[in-house]
Amino acid sequence: MIVVTGATGNVGRALVSQLAADQLPVRALTRDPARAQLPDGVEVVRFAGPDEPAALAAQFEGATALFLHLAAGGDGAPALLAAARDGGVKHVVVLSSIIVDYDDATEHPLHVAHSRLERQVRESGLGWTALRPGAFSTNSLQWAPQVRAGDTVRWPFVGAVSSPIHEADVAAVAAVALRDPAGHTGAVHSLTGPANVTALDQIHAVGRAVGRELRVEEIAPEEVPASMFAHVPPEMLPALLRSLGESVSSDPELTTTVRDVTGRPARTFAEWAGDHVADYRA
DSSP states (O other): OEEESSTTSHHHHHHHHHHHHTTOOEEEEESOGGGOOOOTTOEEEEOOOTTSHHHHHHTTTTOOEEEEOGGGOGGGHHHHHHHHHHHTOOEEEEEOOGGGGOGGGTTSHHHHHHHHHHHHHHTTTSEEEEEEEOSBGGGGGGGHHHHHHOSEEEEEOTTBEEOOBOHHHHHHHHHHHHHOGGGTTTOEEEEOOSSOEEHHHHHHHHHHHHTOOOEEEEEOGGGOOGGGGTTSOGGGHHHHHHHHHHTBTOOOOOOOHHHHHHSSOOOOHHHHHHHTGGGGOO
């Protein structure tokens, strides 16, 4: 049995779907099972934290592997990992971030959060694999409200460069590590998409996918409303905007990890946009 935390998130949902398609037993943990809408045959269970010790333990009965999302970590991670170990889990695949690769970013809030979670996993006594994806292609869903409302997208730092990765590729690497823990124990997999693209390139790719010509209006960072980055905690927004500014005209290092681990190339951003057309239509 493979337990997946964050099962209705972008990576978690893709992972659950891939494991279910391979007919592997999956227990999906989510805070709202009634709204999960996961594939048939998946055991959907309400996520329980350390304040519910009996339910926490029950989540891992008969389990052998765990996919751990940051949202299930935090202060409760040690107790969750101990419950997993007691329930029979032998291996954890932890979703981290590529920012942990960079020693010069140790003060960044994302580095702090993800490096802490990795440390908790390493100290758990379980076998582990760390996945460190870079920018997610799903970050581009930030433009969806503007695309639904019209043909103009207002955005800061349109020349910001990233190598966005499809959530399905992160899930595919996770699935390999969960199916073959011995081959990935102690591995740190840094994951990127196959190419570097600017924010401007991505917006135009979204436009082509939805069959419209989108106009782009660059705005100053001080004009950015918090609602433009609704998924980002307010205290992290200044650091994020600094990171975007620093990435303009940059040339981030690409990895071949998706191909190396799964045997197939990472999906392009254009492929991701094609997969998400419905998200941009009213």
